[in-house]
Amino acid sequence: MTTQVKNRLNVEVNGIAIDCGTDARVLDAIRSAGFDVPTLCYDERVGPQGTCRMCLVDVEVNGQIQQVAACTAFASDEMRVETHSDSITDYRKTILEMLLSETSSPTNCPKCVSFKKCELHTAAEEYDAKWDAFPSLVVREKAKDDNPFIQRDYDYCISCFRCTNICNDWEQAGAITVEGRGQENSIATFFNNKLIESPCTFCGQCINTCPTGALTDKKIVGTTKAENLERTKSICPYCGVGCGIHLLTEDGQLKGTEPDFDSPSRGSLCVKGQFASWEFVKSGERLKYPLIKENGSFRRASWDEALNLVTERFTSIRDDSGPDSLVCWSSARTVTEANYLMQKFARIGIGTNNIDNCSRT
Amino acid sequence: MAVMVGKGAMTNSIEELAGTDLLLVVGSNTTEAHPVISLRMKRSVKNGAKLIVIDPRKIELTKWATRHLQINIGTDIPLFNAFAHVMIKEGLYDREYVEHRTEGFDELAKHVEFYTPEYAAEICGVPAEDIIATAREYAAASGKAAICYTLGITEHSCGSHNVQSVANLGMLGGNFGKPNAGVNPLRGQNNVQGASDSGALPTDLPGYQKVERPGVREKFEKAWGADLPKRRGITKITAMDQMLRGKVKGVYIMGENTVISDPNTNHAQAALEATDFIVVQDIFMTDTAKLADVVLPAASFAESDGTFANSERRVQRVRPAIKPVGESRTDVDILFDLMKRFGVVQNLNSSSDVWDEMRQLAPIFTGITYDRLDSEGGIQWPCPTEDHPGTQFLHEHEMDSGMPGYFAPVDHIPPAEPTDSEYPLILTTGRRRSTYHTGTQTGRATGFELLVPSELAEINPFDAEQMELADGQKVTVSSRRGSVEVPIKITDRSPHGTVFMSFAFPELTQTNRLTSDAYDFITETPEFKACAIRIDTIEAAPPPTD
Numbered sequence: 055m056t057t058q059v060k061n062r063l064n065v066e067v068n069g070i071a072i073d074c075g076t077d078a079r080v081l082d083a084i085r086s087a088g089f090d091v092p093t094l095c096y097d098e099r100v101g102p103q104g105t106c107r108m109c110l111v112d113v114e115v116n117g118q119i120q121q122v123a124a125c126t127a128f129a130s131d132e133m134r135v136e137t138h139s140d141s142i143t144d145y146r147k148t149i150l151e152m153l154l155s156e157t158s159s160p161t162n163c164p165k166c167v168s169f170k171k172c173e174l175h176t177a178a179e180e181y182d183a184k185w186d187a188f189p190s191l192v193v194r195e196k197a198k199d200d201n202p203f204i205q206r207d208y209d210y211c212i213s214c215f216r217c218t219n220i221c222n223d224w225e226q227a228g229a230i231t232v233e234g235r236g237q238e239n240s241i242a243t244f245f246n247n248k249l250i251e252s253p254c255t256f257c258g259q260c261i262n263t264c265p266t267g268a269l270t271d272k273k274i275v276g277t278t279k280a281e282n283l284e285r286t287k288s289i290c291p292y293c294g295v296g297c298g299i300h301l302l303t304e305d306g307q308l309k310g311t312e313p314d315f316d317s318p319s320r321g322s323l324c325v326k327g328q329f330a331s332w333e334f335v336k337s338g339e340r341l342k343y344p345l346i347k348e349n350g351s352f353r354r355a356s357w358d359e360a361l362n363l364v365t366e367r368f369t370s371i372r373d374d375s376g377p378d379s380l381v382c383w384s385s386a387r388t389v390t391e392a393n394y395l396m397q398k399f400a401r402i403g404i405g406t407n408n409i410d411n412c413s414r415t
Numbered sequence: 416m417a418v419m420v421g422k423g424a425m426t427n428s429i430e431e432l433a434g435t436d437l438l439l440v441v442g443s444n445t446t447e448a449h450p451v452i453s454l455r456m457k458r459s460v461k462n463g464a465k466l467i468v469i470d471p472r473k474i475e476l477t478k479w480a481t482r483h484l485q486i487n488i489g490t491d492i493p494l495f496n497a498f499a500h501v502m503i504k505e506g507l508y509d510r511e512y513v514e515h516r517t518e519g520f521d522e523l524a525k526h527v528e529f530y531t532p533e534y535a536a537e538i539c540g541v542p543a544e545d546i547i548a549t550a551r552e553y554a555a556a557s558g559k560a561a562i563c564y565t566l567g568i569t570e571h572s573c574g575s576h577n578v579q580s581v582a583n584l585g586m587l588g589g590n591f592g593k594p595n596a597g598v599n600p601l602r603g604q605n606n607v608q609g610a611s612d613s614g615a616l617p618t619d620l621p622g623y624q625k626v627e628r629p630g631v632r633e634k635f636e637k638a639w640g641a642d643l644p645k646r647r648g649i650t651k652i653t654a655m656d657q658m659l660r661g662k663v664k665g666v667y668i669m670g671e672n673t674v675i676s677d678p679n680t681n682h683a684q685a686a687l688e689a690t691d692f693i694v695v696q697d698i699f700m701t702d703t704a705k706l707a708d709v710v711l712p713a714a715s716f717a718e719s720d721g722t723f724a725n726s727e728r729r730v731q732r733v734r735p736a737i738k739p740v741g742e743s744r745t746d747v748d749i750l751f752d753l754m755k756r757f758g759v760v761q762n763l764n765s766s767s768d769v770w771d772e773m774r775q776l777a778p779i780f781t782g783i784t785y786d787r788l789d790s791e792g793g794i795q796w797p798c799p800t801e802d803h804p805g806t807q808f809l810h811e812h813e814m815d816s817g818m819p820g821y822f823a824p825v826d827h828i829p830p831a832e833p834t835d836s837e838y839p840l841i842l843t844t845g846r847r848r849s850t851y852h853t854g855t856q857t858g859r860a861t862g863f864e865l866l867v868p869s870e871l872a873e874i875n876p877f878d879a880e881q882m883e884l885a886d887g888q889k890v891t892v893s894s895r896r897g898s899v900e901v902p903i904k905i906t907d908r909s910p911h912g913t914v915f916m917s918f919a920f921p922e923l924t925q926t927n928r929l930t931s932d933a934y935d936f937i938t939e940t941p942e943f944k945a946c947a948i949r950i951d952t953i954e955a956a957p958p959p960t961d
Binding site for chain 1: 429430448449450451452454457458461479601602603604605606607608609610611612613614615616617618620621626635639641642643644646647648649650651654662663664665666667668669670671673676691692694697698699700704707708709710711712713715716717718719720721722723724725726727729730731732733734735736737738740741742743744745746747749750751752753754756757758759761766769770772773792793848849851855856857859860861862863865866
């Protein structure tokens with residue numbers, strides 16, 4: 055008998071046949087078949103934890119049916135997966151109702167109100183889970199921490215530990231940890247110090263992985279209405295890593311930014327990208343109209359006046375001293391298209407190769 | 416690096432850094448200057464990779480390092496030559512790679528014979544056994560060892576030779592053209608790659624096509640319907656010298672705070688003041704804009720349509736979310752208008768039109784379209800055709816120039832300004848995580864004053880004790896070119912004899928009044944990483960607190 059080593063697995067999800075790699079988890083198979091299950095404790099950057107049990111599904115292998123957590127269990131050849139059987143659906147609803155009983159009212163959830171419906175409340179709606187199905191167990195307090203960046207509303211914490219995992223395993227800052235056990239547990243800095251006194255780098259990844267309203271961007275929360283918010287895909291304006299962000303706008307006004315999880319940076323940002331990438335845009339100190347210097351001070355000018363003056367002076371310098379007496383310095387801060395036009399302007403508008411950018415400084 | 420293997424860009428991709436066997440990080444304070452790239456490095460260490468950090472300062476990344484080679488500032492070349500010495504002497508280099516893909520090995524071997532680990536140890540101030548161990552480990556990880564470097568390598572008067580010595584090691588290790596390896600310069604600004612990609616260089620037309628190479632100019636002349644200047648242009652550094660000599664009379668500056676970001680502020684300021692006519696196009700009234708004759712209000716990134724290219728050669732879309740504030744206009748719109756006034760005839764009406772013209776003229780971008788960027792996300796050049804997926808890592812089949820990689824024998828050149836009894840300390844400059852460049856953006860974000868309240872002169876505890884300095888004490892830091900006032904921060908991040916400062920708080924502390932205008936003679940990159948300074952107290956040390 056010859057054994058053939060297969061490098062693809064045949065898996066059936068809800069009756070749909072797919073093939074996946076030999077290292078695929080059941081969750082990967084489910085998602086590549088176009089289905090989904092709630093994954094409240096899962097962040098792909100850290101890997102599976104298997105603690106929230108929301109992704110439990112029925113799998114059938116060799117005629118045996120069992121329940122596995124889709125995030126941790128590996129797919130196997132000829133596996134059949136059912137994601138929404140009646141018993142599993144009931145089970146998810148019960149877990150959600152138990153989680154909801156530990157949190158404050160969904161109507162006040164900071165993430166749902168100011169950003170978009172959080173993962174917990176999205177799942178609760180999908181499974182018709184009631185907030186008051188069980189007696190309320192809200193025992194946590196709001197963190198007393200006046201840092202200007204991260205709002206911690208532990209009334210909405212479901213102890214999924216995504217924040218501590220991302221902090222310790224991905225950012226490896228080691229700023230926050232789990233304090234206490236069981237129902238008494240809470241997320242804290244060591245010795246319950248303020249975040250600003252901890253090793254926190256304020257990268258904001260705890261906020262962005264949090265599946266509830268427990269952690270939010272303090273600069274934005276409360277200033278926006280989720281239902282009015284529009285998102286525009288863009289790129290962080292700081293260093294050369296080029297992390298993806300979304301610009302958040304409401305009625306044509308810039309209200310903040312969020313990481314873009316569908317970009318190669320996988321939703322990660324640093325303190326600048328997370329907390330400093332939009333306020334400067336709205337600064338009252340932005341230049342709003344062209345200026346011409348006369349007798350040592352600036353006066354407001356029209357675009358026509360300013361650009362005519364530039365044309366006139368550059369042309370006369372070129373006519374008197376030749377095109378190489380003019381130089382153009384382009385910008386590493388603006389779009390490539392503007393840089394392209396700048397070099398084209400220098401070369402055929404003025405007639406010089408004296409074009410450089412700030413890549414040396 | 417362009418001289419040796421084709422192009423100055425990361426050979427490999429950011430994500431690949433998470434899967435290396437060995438990371439050699441030199442002159443890069445990655446956790447602070449490129450925090451999100453450092454996540455991949457930390458991940459790699461967690462997966463078992465060795466991390467060797469080479470830096471004069473005890474930077475944060477050393478917490479994850481297998482070994483920290485705390486070299487004396489500006490001694491990278493003897494160190495890398497010694498690595499090469501060990502690998503060649505012990506026969507640890509990748510023979511097959513060297514034989515088939517490179518030229519100049521014999522010259523290099525002869526050249527580095529002189530650079531024994533013991534000799535390098537003396538110059539670099541690190542133990543010879545650490546140099547030997549590092550060379551052996553780098554060789555053992557052949558094909559899966561990545562080198563990352565930043566301005567700690569390039570911002571020296573011997574910057575291009577530094578890069579060549581680093582690239583020599585990459586070739587000896589056979590680390591070009593393979594995943595999770597390569598030699599990777601991490602770029603500093605959001606679109607510094609794109610600015611160079613687009614041909615905003617005195618020697619290059621778009622896509623790194625040389626102005627002076629036969630046939631190139633003719634191609635662009637035909638496409639643009641105009642004559643092009645034949646001779647290469649001058650760099651910024653040369654231009655500033657020529658301003659002082661009256662040869663450059665007018666300058667157009669787009670989106671750059673030259674006065675604050677360039678070395679030797681007094682020199683930069685004098686150069687601009689000597690210029691007859693200055694145009695500055697920016698979003699704020701920067702110190703540079705204040706010197707202008709005409710200031711044109713530009714739109715910010717949040718109001719602009721176009722692309723940025725990141726460190727890993729990935730072209731990504733930037734989209735306008737709001738209208739330009741006030742009467743400001745996007746850089747693209749301003750230039751359309753200006754070019755028309757200069758008689759440039761072009762049928763371009765949008766950023767998308769501009770990109771299309773550029774990609775038709777530059778083969779490395781031809782396959783990248785706005786439609787693809789919108790549906791697929793960012794694409795890495797080279798991408799020659801629309802069905803090409805983009806290039807995750809360079810040099811897979813041959814060096815990109817179509818030629819082998821050339822080994823470049825280089826020698827140690829000490830920093831241009833040595834210390835002496837009058838200026839006994841070295842100043843090195845760089846970034847901190849929560850401030851950026853000249854502070855025009857981070858300086859306007861609330862809360863950031865809590866993270867780093869002002870500029871700080873970071874000094875080693877031993878030096879502080881010798882000079883009787885206390886934490887927070889305000890001092891005058893002076894160089895031969897100028898002086899600034901700044902509070903002291905005592906920290907063992909700074910090595911003995913070296914002071915660190917950033918340049919993000921220009922309102923109170925213009926660090927670049929101190930820095931030297933020595934620069935690399937090939938790339939003309941300034942030597943920001945070393946100049947001689949002295950520290951004088953201006954007020955008594957505050958009383959010690961318990």
